[in-house]
Amino acid sequence: MKIVITGGAGFIGSNLVRALTEQPGISRLRVVDNLSTGDKANLAGLDVEFFEGDVQDAALLDRAFRGADAVVHLAALPSVPRSLRDPLASHHANATGTLQVLEAARHAGGPHVIAASSSSVYGANPHLPKHEDLTAAPMSPYAVTKLTTEAYLSAYHHSFDLPVLPFRFFNVYGPGQRADHAYAAVIPKWISATLAGRPVTIHGDGTQTRDFTYVGTVCDVLTDALLRRVVDPRPVNLAFGTRTSLLNLIREIESATGRFIDREYRAPRTGDVRHSQADSARLRSLFPTVTPLPIQEGIATSVCWAQCDRLPLARHC
Ligand code: NAD
16 A cells, blocks of 8 residues: 655654555655655654655655555644734645645546645534534634635535545644644644743633544554445544643653643633533444553653653553
8 A cells, every 4th residue: 555645754654654664565765755844854754755845846745646545634824823924824825725636636547645634624513412413603713724625625526526535633732743843733832841940821710621532543454444444424423522621741751750830811812612522422433443652641642752852762661
């Protein structure tokens, strides 16, 4: 099986590349990445063909997709705050980028296309848990680009018979997630602050909740979807319906590091939703053999990885 991973030098992408190299039956892996947020070092020592460039480059995609059986499209500017600062850049990378990927897939003979959407598409819809059939209500340009991604996948499935599968990722965390840039996610940022003895900043009162999924679990689902060629043009939530408050997350990091964390409270951020929890029924029925790693273990592994000072990624540190 020949698989292309766009955004494969990023956090989720490089974990997936590593997971797939351990799978029998995968004969060749290709990565397309412009290294805007990713890092080639994440793929060090792995047997992959690297195509450096943008997913908006049709000629590059034509070369990378030649003979491919499947494409996992993860390349995107994955940040709500960044999309608020520069909506057009997010649109180009995420929406136009997805359209280019689908065009290249169509011209390459129709490989299986799995793509990353996001729970942010639920946005202002207050209903919990988030079932895939709820009305989408994007609150940021980023969320619009992800809803557009899903709509394009569905359109290419119905118009060109392309075998597709869009996933709505919730909050993914784990080894390989960067803490050192302006748009870093909460878990790596807080682990890094704790290990450095700095306080953590909480926007709001900390009782807001998120449905965190360990990156190894996400890779298990994606691998199963690839190997069994699961096709469905309707989006599938990729989270298991467990809600963790930010205050509880701090307690987990305290317990994994053995350190007390000072909290600094700030005003809530524009575009942040208060609660997020997936309805996981569709995911569990499509992928009955995948079980999620409990948050305690995932946080412990993430702390261990952060302490190892970026040794090669590992499912279990
Ligand atoms: P990441 O930033 O670590 O990875 C994204 C990768 O895409 C990077 O390697 C980056 O260099 C590459 N990239 C960005 N724009 C590109 C372009 N125009 N052309 C080629 N490569 C490009 O982010 P991640 O957390 O690994 O996210 C992967 C996917 O999952 C994204 O589509 C993101 O929107 C989605 N997602 C992630 C989360 C999460 O919690 N991490 C949640 C919801 C959705």
